Amino acid sequence: xxxxxxxxxxxxxxxxxxxxxxxxxxxxxxxxxxxxxxxxxxxxxxxxxxxxxxxxxxxxxxxxxxxxxxxxxxxxxxxxxxxxxxx
Amino acid sequence: xxxxxxxxxxxxxxxxxxxxxxxxxxxxxxxxxxxxxxxxxxxxxxxxxxxxxxxxxxxxxxxxxxxxxxxxxxxxxxxxxxxxxxxxxxxxxxxxxxxxxxxxxxxxxxxxxxxxxxxxxxxxxxxxxxxxxxxxxxxxxxxxxxxxxxxxxxxxxxxxxxxxxxxxxxxxxxxxxxxxxxxxxxxxxxxxxxxxxxxx
Numbered sequence: 634x635x636x637x638x639x640x641x642x643x644x645x646x647x648x649x650x651x652x653x654x655x656x657x658x659x660x661x662x663x664x665x666x667x668x669x670x671x672x673x674x675x676x677x678x679x680x681x682x683x684x685x686x687x688x689x690x691x692x693x694x695x696x697x698x699x700x701x702x703x704x705x706x707x708x709x710x711x712x713x714x715x716x717x718x719x720x
Numbered sequence: 721x722x723x724x725x726x727x728x729x730x731x732x733x734x735x736x737x738x739x740x741x742x743x744x745x746x747x748x749x750x751x752x753x754x755x756x757x758x759x760x761x762x763x764x765x766x767x768x769x770x771x772x773x774x775x776x777x778x779x780x781x782x783x784x785x786x787x788x789x790x791x792x793x794x795x796x797x798x799x800x801x802x803x804x805x806x807x808x809x810x811x812x813x814x815x816x817x818x819x820x821x822x823x824x825x826x827x828x829x830x831x832x833x834x835x836x837x838x839x840x841x842x843x844x845x846x847x848x849x850x851x852x853x854x855x856x857x858x859x860x861x862x863x864x865x866x867x868x869x870x871x872x873x874x875x876x877x878x879x880x881x882x883x884x885x886x887x888x889x890x891x892x893x894x895x896x897x898x899x900x901x902x903x904x905x906x907x908x909x910x911x912x913x914x915x916x917x918x919x920x
Contacts, residue, residue: 648876653762
């Protein structure tokens with residue numbers, strides 16, 4: 634019978650060269666597809682974020698949008714105030 | 721199930737490759753994901769299969785690890801050691817699962833089913849000379865408490881250094897060395913009992 638130390642060393646040698654298991658092929662491809670979809674979704678958001686950093690958006694579109702939203706809000710506030718005053 | 725260990729990459733080369741892969745992953749490159757998936761998929765799955773002794777659980781947890789990799793890819797540190805990162809997430813998911821389901825007991829009987837899906841089928845000769853002790857070690861490993869199994873898998877099977885394994889397990893290197901020493905003693909004890917057999 635092997636002494637404990639030898640048995641332990643032999644076991645660790647076996648452990649270091651144990652073979653690998655793998656998922657079945659269908660599962661492998663399903664997970665790959667799911668991860669690619671997640672990366673793709675993330676990529677789309679990243680592209681939008683990049684677009685938001687362009688000079689055209691920063692210099693023209695963003696101020697125009699802000700002015701339009703502010704204008705609509707201001708118009709609504711003034712209209713309601715005039716309505717309450719009966720004018 | 722392969723009888724030989726898969727090709728282990730030199731740690732230095734692995735690190736250098738990791739830096740490039742992490743950089744590409746951070747940019748959301750699907751090709752980088754495919755490379756990481758091919759290199760580490762079987763190792764990660766084997767780790768989870770042996771840790772939990774259940775194929776279905778290993779499949780679920782592996783999938784979750786890969787999804788987490790792509791959802792966290794942008795936040796990966798440039799010097800991330802991918803294998804350690806993947807194993808850290810995997811073992812955290814496994815222990816969360818154990819806490820929520822209280823399924824820490826060994827399912828060694830189910831380990832046999834793992835042998836049905838093989839990376840490479842061994843020859844009859846390889847089977848004859850290598851199987852018995854290997855199976856004995858697999859059985860002994862499956863019968864150990866999960867914390868001991870985990871530390872043996874990370875160090876002896878995956879070849880992580882004690883400090884890398886300590887990072888994965890979230891303990892100090894000293895605590896890991898103690899845990900590893902206990903795990904080795906337990907494994908030797910189980911193998912000794914197994915060798916004696918029920919009639920010894």
